[in-house]
Amino acid sequence: MTITPKKIAVLLGGWSAEREVSLTGGALIVEALKSLGHQVTAIDVQRDLVGLLQSILQHPMGKPDVIFNALHGRGGEDGCIQGVLEFLGIPYTHSGVLCSAMCMDKPTAKKIVSAYGVRCPEGKVMTRDEILKNGFPFEAPFVVKPTNEGSSVGVHIVRKGENFDVAREGWVYGHDVLVERYIPGRELTVGLIGGKAMMVTEIKFTSDFYDYTVKYTAGHATHDCPAHIPLAVEKEAMRMAEVAYAALGCSGVARIDLRFDESRPEAESLYFLEMNNQPGFTPLSLVPEQAAAQGMSYAQLCQWIIEHPHQPD
Numbered sequence: 537m538t539i540t541p542k543k544i545a546v547l548l549g550g551w552s553a554e555r556e557v558s559l560t561g562g563a564l565i566v567e568a569l570k571s572l573g574h575q576v577t578a579i580d581v582q583r584d585l586v587g588l589l590q591s592i593l594q595h596p597m598g599k600p601d602v603i604f605n606a607l608h609g610r611g612g613e614d615g616c617i618q619g620v621l622e623f624l625g626i627p628y629t630h631s632g633v634l635c636s637a638m639c640m641d642k643p644t645a646k647k648i649v650s651a652y653g654v655r656c657p658e659g660k661v662m663t664r665d666e667i668l669k670n671g672f673p674f675e676a677p678f679v680v681k682p683t684n685e686g687s688s689v690g691v692h693i694v695r696k697g698e699n700f701d702v703a704r705e706g707w708v709y710g711h712d713v714l715v716e717r718y719i720p721g722r723e724l725t726v727g728l729i730g731g732k733a734m735m736v737t738e739i740k741f742t743s744d745f746y747d748y749t750v751k752y753t754a755g756h757a758t759h760d761c762p763a764h765i766p767l768a769v770e771k772e773a774m775r776m777a778e779v780a781y782a783a784l785g786c787s788g789v790a791r792i793d794l795r796f797d798e799s800r801p802e803a804e805s806l807y808f809l810e811m812n813n814q815p816g817f818t819p820l821s822l823v824p825e826q827a828a829a830q831g832m833s834y835a836q837l838c839q840w841i842i843e844h845p846h847q848p849d
């Protein structure tokens with residue numbers, strides 16, 4: 537592979553609940569890009585717009601050719617930082633403003649993909665006050681989650697007989713709460729590169745659900761990559777991933793999370809949970825693992841990503 541060296545700024549850290557995840561993945565991305573011969577600077581993004589602009593535009597290496605956005609969560613994954621980069625006119629990795637905003641807001645992403653025939657768990661957005669006044673709309677088990685977080689932050693599965701009180705639990709994820717029917721079964725994920733589904737991974741864990749600890753602590757989950765599932769289900773998962781990617785207008789790499797309810801007929805067994813427009817890049821992350829299973833190293837994946845940036849309008 538002949539590589540033309542580029543000037544690259546990697547945005548990492550940020551101020552969301554997923555700061556640590558971004559710092560871990562971002563550091564690996566910086567090393568990988570350097571190993572390919574690029575000129576790389578890491579920028580720990582704080583809530584200081586003037587400082588951010590100075591770091592990007594006044595760096596001794598000069599204006600970057602491309603920005604690698606390694607942020608996760610609010611501010612970095614929801615269209616905000618993408619808007620700043622549009623303003624600067626610098627190509628940046630992953631999806632653009634509108635797509636990022638839609639993916640980060642789970643109810644919006646579900647509405648869009650549902651319109652394209654992608655099955656989603658039934659859900660309802662309620663305010664905390666509505667829940668306190670009227671109770672939850674579903675019989676347990678159901679899932680309570682923030683409309684716009686990631687890494688399972690704030691996700692709670694309410695089991696039969698359990699009494700979940702949004703006020704007492706100290707809900708800190710904003711006014712709106714997404715309440716969804718619980719989909720029993722298995723946990724699948726599909727990585728996408730340039731709109732093409734890579735493969736299906738099954739994530740297995742012994743804890744209650746795929747929570748933050750399971751996601752980021754080695755030894756808490758195993759990945760079957762590719763998943764041992766019926767061929768028809770595998771094909772359908774990949775089809776749903778590609779339809780969702782196109783419907784939401786994603787670019788670069790992305791990943792969808794699915795539930796697989798084996799008790800249902802195969803053709804109706806999959807449910808879309810969310811589109812991750814800035815999927816993780818830590819040593820335990822799923823997209824780099826799928827790429828590796830296809831023979832693409834971590835560094836080659838990073839190179840592909842910077843060669844296919846989102847071009848500002």
Ligand SMILES: Nc1ncnc2c1ncn2[C@@H]1O[C@H](COP(=O)(O)OP(=O)(O)O)[C@@H](O)[C@H]1O
Pocket residue numbers: 657679681685686687688689691716717718719720723745746747793795809810
């Ligand atoms: N409706 C649901 N039914 C069953 N499990 C769910 C449901 N929603 C979320 N979960 C569990 O919680 C995890 C995190 O939820 P997800 O919607 O993917 O949000 P996040 O952005 O935090 O990853 C999922 O991977 C799954 O294990």
Ligand SMILES: [Mg+2]
Pocket residue numbers: 687688793809810
């Ligand atoms: Mg998820």
